[in-house]
Amino acid sequence: MxxxxxxxxxxxxxxxxxxxxxxVLPDDIRQKLEELRKIETTPMAALIYDTMFKNQELAAKLNRPxxxxxxxxxxxxxxxxxxxxxxxxxxxxxxxxxxxxxxxxxxxxxxxxxxxxxxxxxxxxxxxxxxxxxxxxxxxxxxxxxxxxGGCTLPGRAMVLMPGAGYEGVADFVLDVMTSYGPNACPPLLVGVGVATSVETAAILSKRALMRPLGSHNPNEKAALMERELTKAIDAIGLGPQGLKGERSVMGVHIENAARHPSTIGVAVNTGCWSHxxxxxxxxxxxxxxxxxxxxxxx
Ligand code: SF4
Incomplete structure (x- = not known):
């Protein structure tokens, strides 16, 4: 050629x-949705997951988005x-x-x-x-x-915290975004968090975090711990599928980070929806x- x-x-x-x-959704997302379906016990949550699977089946069969x-x-x-x-x-x-x-x-x-x-x-x-x-x-x-x-992009937020806010401030910020806007983004969500110096450095990392395969972890042990803790905390909100209540809210929380200015903590959140x-x-x-x-x- x-x-x-x-x-x-x-x-x-x-x-x-x-x-x-x-x-056709990526393999890791399909697998995670099936896993989450098994955990849900209420008829409404189970029905929504089953409808998602039916939607996927028909999308492939009828060649529709x-x-x-x-x-x-x-x-x-x-x-x-x-x-x-x-x-x-x-x-x-x-x-x-x-x-x-x-x-x-x-x-x-x-x-x-x-x-x-x-x-x-x-x-x-x-x-x-x-x-x-x-x-x-x-x-x-x-x-x-x-x-x-549009729906999964709308919750996106970024801000620069005072350094004294610490990593507790990062967690507060993420949870504020999730409780305010999470339901709009068609849960269960993939939550991407960027931690860096400024809004734009944190924001691009939060989006890159959404590109990581499910099941991957931040290589820094403390950041990986925060991924697990935030997963538990956001799950505890009980968003459930489509935000209509359930045992789980998220498919995962991914954090990407960069070294920061000592006087700032830039933090950003991006969300991916069930149809990631x-x-x-x-x-x-x-x-x-x-x-x-x-x-x-x-x-
Ligand atoms: S499934 Fe995702 S892309 Fe579709 S409407 Fe919901 S948030 Fe938007």
Missing amino acids: DKTQQVQSMTETLSKFIAYFGK SCQDTGVIQFFARVGTRFPLIDDLSEIFRNSVLDATKHAPLRHNSVETFDEYNTGLNVGYRTPSIDWEIVPKSDKLDVDIYMAG RRGNIAFGPDLTYTIVSHKEAVL
Whole structure:
């Protein structure tokens, strides 16, 4: 394949993958929902989980989106400096969204700010967003693609705490967000928490935390302990599926952190909903790919 064909082939692969994971949830999310269903004892909670499973079954069978809100598409790319198509990736990502919008199809979710019109294409000024991590001396690409729905994006909050607020202040902040806005985001939730210096450094980490597979833990023991404690605390609110009460509120709590200024604690929260449409795909230098998040996917 020449370069033009390679670009086209990768664009098509990503477009098909976006269409696929808009209909089929990642393996870890499906497994967790089944686990949580077994814990719920009230008829209402059990019924809601069963309806979610029926929804998933029909989405696959009828080739329909898992949720009507197919979100704004966001890319989180870890790209090697020697990946052969590194110069073309922004265009490849953008064109894959354009293509998926027509062929998946995806709901039109891109409104130009200030001019206030829907582009009808799911792309616009600085959209889709791309978060880049450059990997030196690598010739590979590993990318998470996420459908940021409106309901699960709305609880997002960030602020900078006084240092004296300590990690208790971080926990208070997260729990305030969960008790105020958690039910709006179609629980059970995946809660991403970023801890850093400022609002923007904490915010991007809180979103990256949502890309981590369920069952993963922060490598810092104290942060991992906080993940477990926050899980228990948010579960104790008893949001249940769709916020209509139940034994559990969350699929998990993930914390990502960075060293901070001594005078500040930046903290941010992002939430993912039960229909957490996140796809992880890895490309080698010859552009062969592995779909990591959905083991049975065939594009
Ligand atoms: S929060 Fe998630 S499941 Fe609920 S409407 Fe939004 S995208 Fe759909």
